[in-house]
Amino acid sequence: MYSEEELLSLSGIQHFYFCKRQWALIHVEQQWAENRATMEGKFIHENADNPFFIESRKNTFISRAIPLVSYNLGFYGIADIVEFTKVKKGIVLQNKEGFWKPNIVEYKRGKPKEDKRDIVQLVLEVLCLEEMLNYNISSADFFYNETKRRVKVKMTDDLREDVTNLAKSMHDIYKNRTTPKAEKGKHCKSCSLVDICMPRLTNKKANIANYIEKYCKLGDDDN
Ligand code: SF4
Numbered sequence: 001m002y003s004e005e006e007l008l009s010l011s012g013i014q015h016f017y018f019c020k021r022q023w024a025l026i027h028v029e030q031q032w033a034e035n036r037a038t039m040e041g042k043f044i045h046e047n048a049d050n051p052f053f054i055e056s057r058k059n060t061f062i063s064r065a066i067p068l069v070s071y072n073l074g075f076y077g078i079a080d081i082v083e084f085t086k087v088k089k090g091i092v093l094q095n096k097e098g099f100w101k102p103n104i105v106e107y108k109r110g111k112p113k114e115d116k117r118d119i120v121q122l123v124l125e126v127l128c129l130e131e132m133l134n135y136n137i138s139s140a141d142f143f144y145n146e147t148k149r150r151v152k153v154k155m156t157d158d159l160r161e162d163v164t165n166l167a168k169s170m171h172d173i174y175k176n177r178t179t180p181k182a183e184k185g186k187h188c189k190s191c192s193l194v195d196i197c198m199p200r201l202t203n204k205k206a207n208i209a210n211y212i213e214k215y216c217k218l219g220d221d222d223n
Contacts, residue, residue, distance in 0.1 A: 002074030
């Protein structure tokens with residue numbers, strides 16, 4: 001179990017999946033602190049008009065901006081929308097009659113990504129909500145603004161295990177304050193931190209370190 005002080009932002013898991021170094025620069029070294037604050041401010045501003053806003057339809061209602069937390073995994077965050085549908089067997093809600101099934105709907109600006117970076121965030125949100133409600137959730141949805149489509153994601157055992165392992169790695173890196181070295185690749189082209197990360201230089205430093213280590217060893221052997 002993690003304490004309040006140890007909780008990490010769950011939205012960081014998408015950065016971590018994309019590039020561990022990018023996540024560490026943002027969340028461990030706080031290199032992007034200003035941008036992050038701006039973004040969080042924007043998010044709060046966009047949702048300020050309707051925090052916990054509830055819309056109802058027959059047998060279904062939705063709640064917006066639901067705070068999430070998992071003390072088992074050590075994460076906190078916000079779910080864009082949780083839909084509740086009336087079912088025969090489900091959870092009990094305050095001021096609502098009957099039983100209800102929760103379903104997270106995460107809004108994304110673009111279209112579905114080729115990799116799993118959005119999915120790992122959604123799974124982590126589900127794991128948080130499951131812990132909070134003590135209820136097993138079998139799937140969750142994305143709504144992609146560009147395609148105006150919902151995409152359902154099943155919470156498989158493999159996805160749950162992958163996300164649990166990612167969560168542990170994030171805590172290990174955060175605890176040790178060790179920013180991983182740059183792994184220069186195609187992903188660097190779309191990275192907003194490329195000027196801060198300087199992947200070429202980081203690799204060069206690593207190469208120089210390898211070179212020195214190699215030739216020092218050779219020197220030792222020669223002696
Ligand atoms: S520039 Fe590349 S290695 Fe550096 S943080 Fe961005 S994606 Fe990661």
